[in-house]
Amino acid sequence: MINQGLSIVIPTFNEKHNIIGLISSIQKIFGYKTYEIIVIDDNSPDGTYNKIVKEFGNDKKVKTILRKNERGLGTAILRGIKSSSYPVIVGMDADFNHPPETITRLTEEIQSHDLVVASRFIKSGGMEEKKRYLPTLMFNLFLKHILRFPVSDNTSGFYAVWKNKLLKLPLDDIFRGYGEYHIRLMHYAQTNNFKITEVPVYYKKRKYGRSKSNLGKMFLGYLYCALKLRLGK
Numbered sequence: 541m542i543n544q545g546l547s548i549v550i551p552t553f554n555e556k557h558n559i560i561g562l563i564s565s566i567q568k569i570f571g572y573k574t575y576e577i578i579v580i581d582d583n584s585p586d587g588t589y590n591k592i593v594k595e596f597g598n599d600k601k602v603k604t605i606l607r608k609n610e611r612g613l614g615t616a617i618l619r620g621i622k623s624s625s626y627p628v629i630v631g632m633d634a635d636f637n638h639p640p641e642t643i644t645r646l647t648e649e650i651q652s653h654d655l656v657v658a659s660r661f662i663k664s665g666g667m668e669e670k671k672r673y674l675p676t677l678m679f680n681l682f683l684k685h686i687l688r689f690p691v692s693d694n695t696s697g698f699y700a701v702w703k704n705k706l707l708k709l710p711l712d713d714i715f716r717g718y719g720e721y722h723i724r725l726m727h728y729a730q731t732n733n734f735k736i737t738e739v740p741v742y743y744k745k746r747k748y749g750r751s752k753s754n755l756g757k758m759f760l761g762y763l764y765c766a767l768k769l770r771l772g773k
């Protein structure tokens with residue numbers, strides 16, 4: 541664990557059954573260490589925001605941001621990044637796809653790197669949801685090939701990065717749309733000579749609630765994003 545402090549940025553939409561357990565798990569892992577959890581909720585109809593405020597309203601390490609007039613994963617994460625106070629940022633999902641224990645591995649490696657990605661496609665990595673594993677792997681092989689990425693998983697949305705390095709990148713261009721922001725993040729990090737590495741992650745299935753991902757739309761969006769980057773547009 542780093543000594544300088546850690547900002548964990550978590551976007552939520554209808555995650556009231558996951559986020560309380562996730563925050564509790566992070567608290568157990570990091571305890572008295574210097575960290576903050578920033579949740580950015582887009583006014584979830586299930587009342588995620590109020591639930592967090594009720595459970596953790598007195599905890600100074602838990603910041604909850606409510607966006608009433610905006611919706612979208614990319615801009616929600618950017619809002620969290622802009623609100624962060626510590627030098628290392630971790631981005632992750634609220635639904636336990638991203639096991640909180642992996643944050644420790646990310647923060648170990650960030651000591652000697654600019655950006656560390658949690659990867660499903662290296663030894664000890666994987667996905668509990670088997671039917672999504674192969675198509676995701678194939679798409680990531682394609683991405684690695686066409687964009688010459690140095691790591692194997694460029695769509696996980698689970699990473700640690702130094703904030704001062706991140707602020708040098710075109711953040712408004714990167715953090716928009718849905719999960720394809722991760723592809724743009726990797727592209728700009730690489731073209732700005734970031735020192736990048738990966739650590740294994742085993743994705744569990746989402747614990748409660750429903751996915752926000754429309755897989756067909758997501759695939760086309762990610763493909764379009766990758767081709768645009770490849771063509772330098």
Ligand SMILES: Nc1nc2c(ncn2[C@@H]2O[C@H](COP(=O)(O)OP(=O)(O)OP(=O)(O)O)[C@@H](O)[C@H]2O)c(=O)[nH]1
Nearest residue numbers: 551552553580582612613616633634746751752753
């Ligand atoms: N603030 C905000 N968060 C969002 C939005 N869409 C998705 N999220 C969050 O982004 C994360 C990833 O969304 P998921 O629905 O888990 O997507 P997925 O991992 O592809 O789908 P699953 O297989 O069901 O886990 C979760 O923490 C969501 O709550 C949004 O529009 N706004």
Ligand SMILES: [Mg+2]
Nearest residue numbers: 633635637746
């Ligand atoms: Mg998920």
